[in-house]
Amino acid sequence: MQNQEIFSEIQKQRSKMAQTLMELIRIPAIAPENGGEGELKKAEKLTQTLASIGFDKIERHDAPDARVPSKRRPNIVAYYNGLDSAEKLWIVTHLDIVPPGEESLWTVTKPYEPKIKDERIYGRGSEDNTQSMIASIFAVKALKELGVRPKRTISLAFVADEEQGSKHGIQHLIKQNLFKPEDLIIVPDGGEGDGGFIEIAEKSALWFRIRTIGKQAHASRPGMGLNAHRVGMQFALALDKMLHERYSEKDKYFVPPESTIEPTKKQANVDAINIVPGEDAIYFDCRILPCYSLEDVISDINDLAKQFKSKTGADIKFEPVQKTVAPKPTDAKAKIVKMLAEAVRTVRKVEPRIGGIGGGTCAAYFRRIGVPAVVWSTIDETAHQPDEYAKIENLVNDAKVYACLAMS
């Protein structure tokens, strides 16, 4: 079977792919940390789709989670057997999405009411990660329609909990011993607009909360209290400046080349304007280059907190939310890197670039157990933003890349 025949079969599925993607956007799958019910409803819908395509085997590996109504977080694995079942090609995508954010900023459509405009599908989760999910499914569907068995077994994993640290998702799946060092693993949860970037390394991640404790008071008598919000803002700015100055190294292997340090979420404090807040909290998302130690970063934060405490009298607490030390990168000469590079050349007609990113994908967990994994997809990087979209063209062409990999 020539690639060209498979490509035209995928091309024929274009509108069906777009429709299936939109069906999934209509079912939000938000983590309990963000007030959601988890991924079960979306997983059920997805299972119907998988069953209608005719995979050889569909498994569930749910992780218990008392915080969601169903008490479980679904992880689905679907297999399409190849001629050689010893080696597997895994495509790992995630079911969960991040919340829509400020809804008024969505200008094309509402977050869960997908809409096609200018050959793009708008909606929360369209790019992150449903585009790749649908592309992986339809690569298999095309082979199935043509009655073609791939060279190696294609295993599609659809995991929960990626946006909140993957404990109930890929980490749970890895514990089930499904993955072997000789497997070929793609995590299509990052990439660039021309489909030419293959990620093999990532930065260390440090997410934390800074809690400032002062004393609540009436806003007309601020002297009776200690404004935790003011101290919190001053501390956040000082911390932001200190970390940027101290961790300023650049590594051109990475995109972007420097460590990123961002104050992000601001926790609500008092309900009324006329109350001086006695407590305040702000969060930071830091992606630190592997040349630095996270322990050094943490000790610098604690030192600055101590200084502020003695200067202001407010108590400042550093509370880690996520701390992930970057694993050893995937070897640039690994089989999956070479195969993917060749498939990208064939379909995308670009010369692939191999490097590192800010990270935080499922790939890190594979690298940690010594299984080479790459992150790749073709996206405009609209994830986690209002008006998130997936280009239909990318949906189709990424499916062709997967089919190429399955056959090569």
Ligand SMILES: [Zn+2]
């Ligand atoms: Zn993602």
